[in-house]
Amino acid sequence: MTSPALETIIGLEVHAQLSxxxxxxxxxxxAFGAAPNSQTCPVCQGMPGVLPxxxxxxxxxxxxxxxxxxxxxxxxxxxxxxxxxxxDMPKNYQISQYEEPLAEHGVLAIEVGGTPRAIGIQRxxxxxxxxxxxxxxxxxxxxxxxxxFNRAGVPLxxxxxxxxxRSPEEAAGYLRALRTxxxxxxxxxxxxxxxxxxxxxxISLRPAGSEEYGVKVEIKNMNSFRNVQHAxxxxxxxxxxxxxxxERIVQETRLWDPERARTVSMRSKEYAHDYxxxxxxxxxxxxxxxxxxxxxxAGLPELPAARRQRFAAAYGLSAYDADLLTQGRALxxxxxxxxxxxxxxxxxxxxxxxxLLRELPADDDRAVxxxxxxxxxxxxxxxxxxxxxxxxxxxxxxxxxxxxxGQDAPSIIEREGLTQVADSxxxxxxxxxxxxxxxxxxxxxxxxxxxxxxxxxxxxxxATQGRANPGLVNRLLGEKLPTG
Numbered sequence: 466m467t468s469p470a471l472e473t474i475i476g477l478e479v480h481a482q483l484s485x486x487x488x489x490x491x492x493x494x495x496a497f498g499a500a501p502n503s504q505t506c507p508v509c510q511g512m513p514g515v516l517p518x519x520x521x522x523x524x525x526x527x528x529x530x531x532x533x534x535x536x537x538x539x540x541x542x543x544x545x546x547x548x549x550x551x552x553d554m555p556k557n558y559q560i561s562q563y564e565e566p567l568a569e570h571g572v573l574a575i576e577v578g579g580t581p582r583a584i585g586i587q588r589x590x591x592x593x594x595x596x597x598x599x600x601x602x603x604x605x606x607x608x609x610x611x612x613x614f615n616r617a618g619v620p621l622x623x624x625x626x627x628x629x630x631r632s633p634e635e636a637a638g639y640l641r642a643l644r645t646x647x648x649x650x651x652x653x654x655x656x657x658x659x660x661x662x663x664x665x666x667x668i669s670l671r672p673a674g675s676e677e678y679g680v681k682v683e684i685k686n687m688n689s690f691r692n693v694q695h696a697x698x699x700x701x702x703x704x705x706x707x708x709x710x711x712e713r714i715v716q717e718t719r720l721w722d723p724e725r726a727r728t729v730s731m732r733s734k735e736y737a738h739d740y741x742x743x744x745x746x747x748x749x750x751x752x753x754x755x756x757x758x759x760x761x762x763a764g765l766p767e768l769p770a771a772r773r774q775r776f777a778a779a780y781g782l783s784a785y786d787a788d789l790l791t792q793g794r795a796l797x798x799x800x801x802x803x804x805x806x807x808x809x810x811x812x813x814x815x816x817x818x819x820x821l822l823r824e825l826p827a828d829d830d831r832a833v834x835x836x837x838x839x840x841x842x843x844x845x846x847x848x849x850x851x852x853x854x855x856x857x858x859x860x861x862x863x864x865x866x867x868x869x870x871g872q873d874a875p876s877i878i879e880r881e882g883l884t885q886v887a888d889s890x891x892x893x894x895x896x897x898x899x900x901x902x903x904x905x906x907x908x909x910x911x912x913x914x915x916x917x918x919x920x921x922x923x924x925x926x927x928a929t930q931g932r933a934n935p936g937l938v939n940r941l942l943g944e945k946l947p948t949g
Contacts, residue, residue: 471708472673473701475630475666476587479643481622481653482594482661483526488618489593490517490560490748495620497659501599501613509593509618511556516747519544523591523620524567526652528753528761530622531568531589533646533768538568538758544591544745553596553612561592561623563742567753573626573646574770577638584639585627594619597660616660622652628667628678633697637690640664645769648830649794655828657688664693669714670704679704680714684728686721696721700728772797780810789818795833796822799840806844809851816843820864837871838864846874858931859883883932889941892925892933896941899924910946918942 488495491508508515531538545563571586596617600607624643630636644662647653655662664687669679684700687693699721704714719728767775769791776787776797791797796817803813821843825832846867850860855878866877878884899921900907910917918939925938 470673471670471705472675473631473633474628474669474671474678475633475636475697476628477626477630477636477639478665478667479624479626479640480594480663480665481530481624481647481655483523483620483622483652484654485520485522485526485620487520487522489520489523489591489620491618493618497661499615501611502615504615505617509555510614517560517745519748519751520620523622524751524753525761526620526650527567527589527591527622528758529650529765530624530647530652531571532758532762532765533650534568534571534573534586534589534624536568536571536586536589538753539565540753540755541565541750542567542590542753543750544748545742546745547592548741549739551595552610553598553614553617555596555614555617559592559595560745560748562590565750566590567751573639573642575635575638575642577632577635582629582635584629584635587625587627589622589624592621592623593617594621633694633701636666636697637694640693641690642769645792645828648828649766649769651766651794654831657690660688663688666693666697668697668700668704670701670708680716682714682716683718684721685718685731692721692723695723695726696728699726703728766794776800780804780814782810782814786814786818789822789827790814792827793830793833795830796827799833799836802840803844806841807847809847812847813843816847816864820861824868837869838867842867842873849874849878853934854878854884856931856933856935858926889937892929892937893941895925895928895933896938896945899928900945907946918946921946 482495485495487493488509491506493506493509494504496504508517528538542562542565544560545565546558547561547563548558550557566588568589569587571589573584573586575582575584594616596612596614599611599613601609626639630639644655647662648655653662657663666684666687667681668684669681671677671679682700682704684696687696700719707714715733717733718731720731721727722729773784773787773791776782776790777784780787782790790800799821800810800813800817803817804810807813821836821838825836827833846860846863849855850857855863855874860874863874863877863883866872866881867874870877903921903924906917906920910921921942922935922938925933925942926935
């Protein structure tokens, strides 16, 4: 990616909308998709004379996340005003945290390309989201722009990594791992397309072996893992080329343009003092006692890394399968529920990973939770394969019908007459007919062409519409085929 003489330094700022029913400092709804400006009030609109009130649930979700990332929870923390001017921010300042954040000094373990890495978490802090600008056409040529303040005031958690990431691939891996933890914790729905999970990246290059950081550039407008990686790859190339040609990198904010696959300059990058932070005068300092923290810690779920290790150890799964099954909490729960009904974990994993994930994304908890095939019905289908009622091939067809209709396997099998033919007398007659109809193939078998057996098995399966017991078919053919 870069010249061996240059080292890439990346830090990510991840903004997660918290899954609360009301906003950070008022009682307005946070539901997505409402009519523009229908979920606002004088508080989130920044009207004079109003007083904000801290959302306790948002604070608890922030603590929950900080604990999962191994952060130190600050007993004393407070909100501050961050001043800047933008059309979608009604107050002309944002209530955030600065010098006294909720939590600091955590770590997130990732593995990219088989190499484990520990990425430091600098801070986790709470703030309010801003509104949303809607442009008629592209930003640069828009005929008009409107603003929707429904999002203004929605609880936002910012997770800032230390500049420990050394490649765009690592940055994408870090973001995936962090999103999975947020989903497990239930603190954010992780929907990047809807904007409930957003990522800004800070990137610089420096001479290899240098301790001093290069000039930092911030990249915005990345709404997918792919865009994060591609934007950073482009920026590495751009900065490396500029440095090779003797140009000076300037501190700025750039936007990722996915259509042109390049970053474009947006504005010069602000420094912290440009925001003129000062303590929010309308909110008291937030005291987070040890008892409150321990009560939240006691309610933490099993996290993805621990669950992945347990799946491999307890169920005998490969590291690859265990990783896939733990991409989302709902999928991991689905797998374990099915195993409780049918204690053959490798078979359950095989069907979950190959058939279920053909229909559903592994990391979409809402989609998996709404799956029309509940775990007990998948287990029931697998039992019918084991007891010989249906073949594996028929089971795949039954699975598709189960997914489309929501019916269980026995109902579909009975209605469509799909029970496996396992009567030796009936299958013996069909085998005799297939052998009589294919004398040339039988002669090929006699002369040593082993592939002939597969053709004959296929003809029996065709005659029974795929319902013949494969093991019995092979045994009968072995008994009836002449030897050389």
